[in-house]
Amino acid sequence: MNKASKIYIAGHRGMVGSAVWRALEQLGYTNLIGRTSTELDLRNQEAVAQFFKKEQPEIVVDAAARVGGILANQKDQYGFLMENMRIQNNLIQESVTQGVDKFIFLGSSCIYPKMAPQPLKEEYLLTGPLEPTNEGYAIAKISGVKLCQALREQKGKYFVSLMPTNLYGPNDNFDLESSHVMPAMMRKFHEAKINGNTPVKLWGSGTPLREFLHVDDMAKAVVFALENELPGHLYNVGTGVDLSIKELALLIQKIVGHEGELLWDADKPDGTPRKLMDVSQLKSLGWEATIPLEEGIRKTYDWFRKN
Numbered sequence: 001m002n003k004a005s006k007i008y009i010a011g012h013r014g015m016v017g018s019a020v021w022r023a024l025e026q027l028g029y030t031n032l033i034g035r036t037s038t039e040l041d042l043r044n045q046e047a048v049a050q051f052f053k054k055e056q057p058e059i060v061v062d063a064a065a066r067v068g069g070i071l072a073n074q075k076d077q078y079g080f081l082m083e084n085m086r087i088q089n090n091l092i093q094e095s096v097t098q099g100v101d102k103f104i105f106l107g108s109s110c111i112y113p114k115m116a117p118q119p120l121k122e123e124y125l126l127t128g129p130l131e132p133t134n135e136g137y138a139i140a141k142i143s144g145v146k147l148c149q150a151l152r153e154q155k156g157k158y159f160v161s162l163m164p165t166n167l168y169g170p171n172d173n174f175d176l177e178s179s180h181v182m183p184a185m186m187r188k189f190h191e192a193k194i195n196g197n198t199p200v201k202l203w204g205s206g207t208p209l210r211e212f213l214h215v216d217d218m219a220k221a222v223v224f225a226l227e228n229e230l231p232g233h234l235y236n237v238g239t240g241v242d243l244s245i246k247e248l249a250l251l252i253q254k255i256v257g258h259e260g261e262l263l264w265d266a267d268k269p270d271g272t273p274r275k276l277m278d279v280s281q282l283k284s285l286g287w288e289a290t291i292p293l294e295e296g297i298r299k300t301y302d303w304f305r306k307n
């Protein structure tokens with residue numbers, strides 16, 4: 001790979017894809033290509049085949065997916081399973097057909113069993129039942145990991161799967177129904193503050209533990225996996241530190257400056273009790289997270305207010 005290599009970032013307008021684009025651009029990569037879902041629907045096999053034939057990318061970063069928070073996943077298991085399998089299958093298949101040199105597949109920490117020991121090691125994959133609220137999404141991601149692993153073993157292809165923990169940052173989805181917890185809390189506290197410090201209602205019990213990684217750190221992990229020949233097929237990407245949803249709420253409340261009451265909606269799901277990543281493998285090779293949580297939330301809240 002060199003600075004003129006043609007790099008296709010699938011999902012380049014999304015939170016992760018746009019961060020990968022920024023990171024590569026900053027490093028002087030000049031030949032980046034992307035398509036919106038309106039320009040190229042990645043569920044359409046024929047359209048994806050034509051695009052690859054015409055563009056002949058050398059490197060592919062798969063940051064395109066149907067993504068959502070706990071409720072969106074729970075309500076549409078079929079959609080999350082089917083759409084994600086279609087998107088990733090088309091990208092992987094055409095990358096093989098057109099002889100792409102490097103392929104990065106992005107999964108998620110929810111691929112690991114709900115009750116796996118903590119922190120989650122890569123070797124715990126497929127050792128137990130999954131968290132039911134995101135089973136569809138997780139099964140799609142597991143099938144992507146397995147396709148990349150098989151290609152690596154059968155054809156010696158550099159296909160690497162990175163499993164990020166919960167991510168946050170600019171270009172996140174701030175829709176209150178379909179978003180993840182961090183953008184939802186930011187928006188809820190912000191709007192409640194503007195409305196005279198009205199109470200903020202959050203979901204579940206507040207007891208689940210979650211780990212959060214700033215998307216710029218995630219983008220650096222993608223660049224790291226492209227610029228180095230990683231020996232394995234699957235790597236966790238996270239900070240190795242978690243906190244409870246209630247602690248996160250108090251931190252965001254402080255940063256936003258909301259001074260009202262906090263309520264918890266017990267009718268909403270808690271999801272998996274804990275999913276802390278063991279990030280020692282990628283760390284031992286030279287990547288590690290650099291953006292502290294409070295600083296990352298402050299930067300993201302600044303971005304949210306401007307956008």
Ligand SMILES: NC(=O)c1ccc[n+]([C@@H]2O[C@H](COP(=O)([O-])OP(=O)(O)OC[C@H]3O[C@@H](n4cnc5c(N)ncnc54)[C@H](OP(=O)(O)O)[C@@H]3O)[C@@H](O)[C@H]2O)c1
Binds near residue numbers: 010062087107
């Ligand atoms: N967000 C997290 O907390 C998190 C955590 C772990 C892993 N991940 C993984 O990271 C990757 C990126 O997630 P994200 O948070 O960046 O999601 P995102 O902001 O929702 O971006 C997803 C991107 O996928 C594209 N896309 C969706 N359906 C498509 C289709 N049918 N055809 C073409 N493009 C399509 C969208 O394109 P348009 O904008 O053009 O519509 C969008 O740019 C995903 O694989 C996700 O599973 C995310």
Ligand SMILES: C[C@@H]1O[C@H](OP(=O)(O)OP(=O)(O)OC[C@H]2O[C@@H](n3cnc4c(=O)[nH]c(N)nc43)[C@H](O)[C@@H]2O)[C@@H](O)[C@H](O)[C@@H]1O
Binds near residue numbers: 167182184269
């Ligand atoms: C990274 C992604 O994480 C997703 O799991 P998961 O962390 O539970 O997804 P989140 O939607 O981020 O929720 C994390 C925790 O925050 C609680 N929570 C509290 N208030 C809110 C709120 O206003 N909005 C949201 N969304 N949550 C809230 C929620 O009940 C859950 O315990 C998976 O469904 C995906 O498959 C994916 O893996």
